[in-house]
Structure formats: C-alpha cells, structure tokens
Amino acid sequence: MISRRNIRIKVMQSLYALDTNLESDLGFGIDRLTSDHPDYSRMIIKYVKVLDDKIDQASYLFTLSLYYMVRVAQYTEIDANNRASKLLRTQEDLNVSTKFAGNEFVWSLLDNKTFVEAVKDKKLEQVVEKDEIKQLYNILQESELYKSYVSEESRTPEGDKKMFWDVWTQLMYEHEVFNTLMTEKNEEWEDDKELVYMLIENYVQKRKGTNFLNFISADKKQFAHDLLKTTIDKSGYLMELIHPRLKNWDAERVAHIDLILLKMGIAEFLYFPTVPTKVTINEYIEIAKTYSTPQSSQFINGVLDNILKSLEKENKVRKAVRP
Structure with a gap:
C-alpha cells in the first residue's frame, strides 16, 4: 500500500532525527559516524527501529483518519434517529438526511475485512470518542458541500467519490478542529499529515483490493532498510x-x-x-x-x-x- 515515495519520506525523517541527535549527544553529525565508531552498530539498529516505528505510525494515522470519516458518516443515522424520537418533533427533525451514511466509499471501508481488522488491532474504537464525532458531524452538517450533496436525491459513484474526498480535504485535513484532535491523539501528526493526505488520495483513486493489514510489503521494507543503512554508511x-x-x-x-x-x-x-x-x-x-x-x-x-x-x-x- 505504501509507495516508495512514502518510504523515502520516512527514511528522510529517520535520518534527520539521527543527524539531530548525534549533534546534540556526541557533538558531530552523521557524516562523521563511521563504521569503526563504537556506537555505529548500536545507532544502525536503533534507527532501523526508528524507521519501522515511523512506518507503523503512518499506518496508524492513515487508518485512524479513515475511521473518523466512517464514524462521522455513521453519525448521520444516529442523529436522524435521535431527532425522529423527540417528543416535540419538527418537520426538519423528521427529514434528516442519512445519504452520507450510504456513501459508496464509506461502505467500501466497512466491507473491507482488513480495514475492520486493522481498526480492531489498533484499538481505534477506544481512541475515538463520541463527543469528537458529534463535533465533526456538526461541522459537516453546516457546510455548503454537505448541503449540496444531500440536496441531490440521486446517488452516483462520481458524486460519492467527490463527497468523500471533499469531506477529507476541506472538513478534516484542512480544518483546525480535526487537526487539533489528531495532534492530541499523536504528537507526530503535523509531521505525518502530508503523508496521510497522499495515502488517502491514493486510496480514493485505487481503493479496490486495499489491504490495511499489509501496509508495507517485504520488498519495500527491505528497500527502506537498505536506503537508510546505505545513506548512513x-x-x-x-x-x-x-x-x-x-x-x-x-x-x-x-x-x-x-x-x-x-x-x-x-x-x-x-x-x-x-x-x-x-x-x-x-x-x-x-x-x-x-x-x-x-x-x-x-x-x-x-x-x-x-x-x-x-x-x-x-x-x-x-x-x-x-x-
């Protein structure tokens, strides 16, 4: 799933961390870390682990971002049911749209067994809170793009794709509330948000066959390790x-x-x-x-x-x- 460009970004970030830490701890940069240095082997092992952790972190944030999307879409049905159950209902309460809950891209995630398993493995149900979903849903509901989407009675694959992408880019990726939530979940969000954007962009274009449990293949992981080690050496x-x-x-x-x-x-x-x-x-x-x-x-x-x-x-x- 992760591309070689994404891998290069993770290697770059790992090398930057190594170079910065060497300057701070030992007083010299990566250019002077030769194979005969007593800390060389330890540093290699440590920063291969740093690289692997950064790749795992990208997988976590990618899955978490999509899970937020799914939960917000599902909340449209919760809101519709809650408002329809009110004792004093208005006509508006009885006509809350649940169109986004049936969005083709939302359902493709729910139907993807590897996504469901990844959500479980990463314990995302415990990470995402109901109040956060309600807050994001309220932002969505007030947006012009949402009002335009639900006003169209017909549903098309192109319309669902555009809506899914617009919600991600405009109401999540670019929105202060979502960025604050993600930073609270993981302090590295700001470093990884551009990468997550690329991953979701790629998913929207080529979602079929996406395996959320195989974020990086064995050959790509080998490429990542080799590029890191060679650049250090x-x-x-x-x-x-x-x-x-x-x-x-x-x-x-x-x-x-x-x-x-x-x-x-x-x-x-x-x-x-x-x-x-x-x-x-x-x-x-x-x-x-x-x-x-x-x-x-x-x-x-x-x-x-x-x-x-x-x-x-x-x-x-x-x-x-x-x-």
Whole structure:
C-alpha cells in the first residue's frame, strides 16, 4: 500500500532525527559516524527501529483518519434517529438526511475485512470518542458541500467519490478542529499529515483490493532498510560529492533536509541498480516541494543532475538493464 515515495519520506525523517541527535549527544553529525565508531552498530539498529516505528505510525494515522470519516458518516443515522424520537418533533427533525451514511466509499471501508481488522488491532474504537464525532458531524452538517450533496436525491459513484474526498480535504485535513484532535491523539501528526493526505488520495483513486493489514510489503521494507543503512554508511563520501557543488550556494543556508535528500538521491544513483536515475531525481524533487523550502526542488534538481553527469562520466553509475 505504501509507495516508495512514502518510504523515502520516512527514511528522510529517520535520518534527520539521527543527524539531530548525534549533534546534540556526541557533538558531530552523521557524516562523521563511521563504521569503526563504537556506537555505529548500536545507532544502525536503533534507527532501523526508528524507521519501522515511523512506518507503523503512518499506518496508524492513515487508518485512524479513515475511521473518523466512517464514524462521522455513521453519525448521520444516529442523529436522524435521535431527532425522529423527540417528543416535540419538527418537520426538519423528521427529514434528516442519512445519504452520507450510504456513501459508496464509506461502505467500501466497512466491507473491507482488513480495514475492520486493522481498526480492531489498533484499538481505534477506544481512541475515538463520541463527543469528537458529534463535533465533526456538526461541522459537516453546516457546510455548503454537505448541503449540496444531500440536496441531490440521486446517488452516483462520481458524486460519492467527490463527497468523500471533499469531506477529507476541506472538513478534516484542512480544518483546525480535526487537526487539533489528531495532534492530541499523536504528537507526530503535523509531521505525518502530508503523508496521510497522499495515502488517502491514493486510496480514493485505487481503493479496490486495499489491504490495511499489509501496509508495507517485504520488498519495500527491505528497500527502506537498505536506503537508510546505505545513506548512513556512505554519508561522509556522499557529502564529499555534494560539497564542491555548493560553491554557488551559501552552504550555511542550505536546508538540512536538502542535504539529506541529496545524500539519499546519490546513494540511489550508486548503490541501487534497479532504481532508474530519472525516477530518483523526480522523486526527490517532489519530496522537496512538500517538505523543504520553496527553492529546494530547483536546488535538488540542479545538484543531483550535476552529480549524476559527473558520476556517469566516471562510469560509476551501473543500472540493471530491463529485459
């Protein structure tokens, strides 16, 4: 389910955490953590675990976000029943729409056995509180997009898809109330919300066959571990390749994240023969657009392209030939 771009983001975050902690605890960065350092093996083991935990955390937040969506949709029926049971009912009380509860995308989650099992495994029923659902439902009910959706008597797959996506983007992902709730549930929400957005976007486009219990395949986990270990192990050498290309830039002002992305990209050029160089460059450009400064994508593109040409001239880039 998780893509290689998502994995690269998690590796980047793990490397950033390692680099920051090394500077704080030992007084030097990742570039000086060589294999003969007494803490090297311990650090590798620790940050592979950090990486795995970050991937698990992304899975948790992804499933939790979708579970909130389901619970809010289900609350439309609870509200309709409560209002219809009032002693003094108005005509409005008798005509509360439950259309969102029957949304095709909501039901595809409820019908997905792996989603139901993931909710159970992660104990999300204990995490999400009724008052939170009611609060989100009230926001939904007052929104123009909801009023427009329920005013249309007919139901179409396109309409359900648009509604599901609009509720996620406008009333949850972009809404202060939902972001506050998620931060209270997990303090890393702000770091992961962009990734969760990508995961839900991918789910909306390709929901069929989604396995919530197999968030990351064995080969992708191996790729994640290899990319992390290689970037740590070769960090000093990778920085030697980068440094001469910074002469036209203020090295002190180059974003920390950019240097990590550059090292990861060069590591892929040199040590990952099955990953095409064009894919590597494009991936890190896109990650920089989301996670670094406004100028970072151009910077990443220029430096990686320059280093790639130099490495290719020296015949150091060896990629597997596809049959």
